[in-house]
Amino acid sequence: MKLFYAAGSPYARIVRIALIELGLDAATEKEFVTLRDPHSMLLPYNPVGRVPTLRLDNGVVLTESLLIFSYLDTQHSGPPLLPRDGSDNWVTLSRLGTAMGLIDGIAVWNRELRRPAHERSPGMQALELTRATRTLDALETAVAGGAYTGRLDVARIALGATLGWAERRHRTFKWREGHPVLSAWYDEIETIPSFIATLPPIV
Numbered sequence: 413m414k415l416f417y418a419a420g421s422p423y424a425r426i427v428r429i430a431l432i433e434l435g436l437d438a439a440t441e442k443e444f445v446t447l448r449d450p451h452s453m454l455l456p457y458n459p460v461g462r463v464p465t466l467r468l469d470n471g472v473v474l475t476e477s478l479l480i481f482s483y484l485d486t487q488h489s490g491p492p493l494l495p496r497d498g499s500d501n502w503v504t505l506s507r508l509g510t511a512m513g514l515i516d517g518i519a520v521w522n523r524e525l526r527r528p529a530h531e532r533s534p535g536m537q538a539l540e541l542t543r544a545t546r547t548l549d550a551l552e553t554a555v556a557g558g559a560y561t562g563r564l565d566v567a568r569i570a571l572g573a574t575l576g577w578a579e580r581r582h583r584t585f586k587w588r589e590g591h592p593v594l595s596a597w598y599d600e601i602e603t604i605p606s607f608i609a610t611l612p613p614i615v
């Protein structure tokens with residue numbers, strides 16, 4: 413299989429970390445692609461033009477990180493990335509949903525900040541700041557209570573990749589302020605080799 417990715421994409425990073433943790437990385441060809449580029453070599457495979465995009469050996473192309481996780485779960489024999497049987501009381505999927513929701517919001521917000529100043533919507537930036545802060549406050553309490561700990565499951569990967577992306581690539585968001593527990597949690601997860609190997613470039 414072949415993964416199309418961009419070094420700065422948090423979504424692609426979650427898949428890249430999962431591949432390493434599942435022992436599937438060596439068997440996966442990687443292709444770095446440009447985004448928002450009409451000449452990107454990604455477009456013939458994925459007309460939507462987003463990463464992660466995974467081309468299977470049979471030529472089928474999967475997009476959307478959660479759908480890619482579904483496929484990866486057919487390729488290894490360990491605990492599933494996505495426990496779909498309720499055996500963990502749906503906790504992993506619940507935590508994953510919060511982490512993915514956080515990244516969705518702050519990614520939209522950061523895209524807004526990259527637009528020319530006169531095109532930026534203050535209302536939208538305020539909405540995303542409120543959403544992100546509310547979510548981080550909830551995560552601070554959850555992590556203090558023991559959530560997102562233990563085995564490196566997909567929820568932990570997604571939250572770590574989200575915070576790493578926010579720290580290194582978001583133009584204004586200072587997520588560590590007021591979140592000491594989450595901050596310490598992040599400092600620990602970023603020392604895991606699969607996280608170090610996939611650190612997004614700072615912009």
Ligand SMILES: N[C@@H](CCC(=O)N[C@@H](CS)C(=O)NCC(=O)O)C(=O)O
Nearest residue numbers: 421422423447448462463464476477
């Ligand atoms: N819901 C998608 C989001 C993927 C996504 O937004 N990827 C960004 C990179 S972080 C992208 O490819 N953006 C290109 C564009 O917006 O044209 C997923 O979970 O895979």
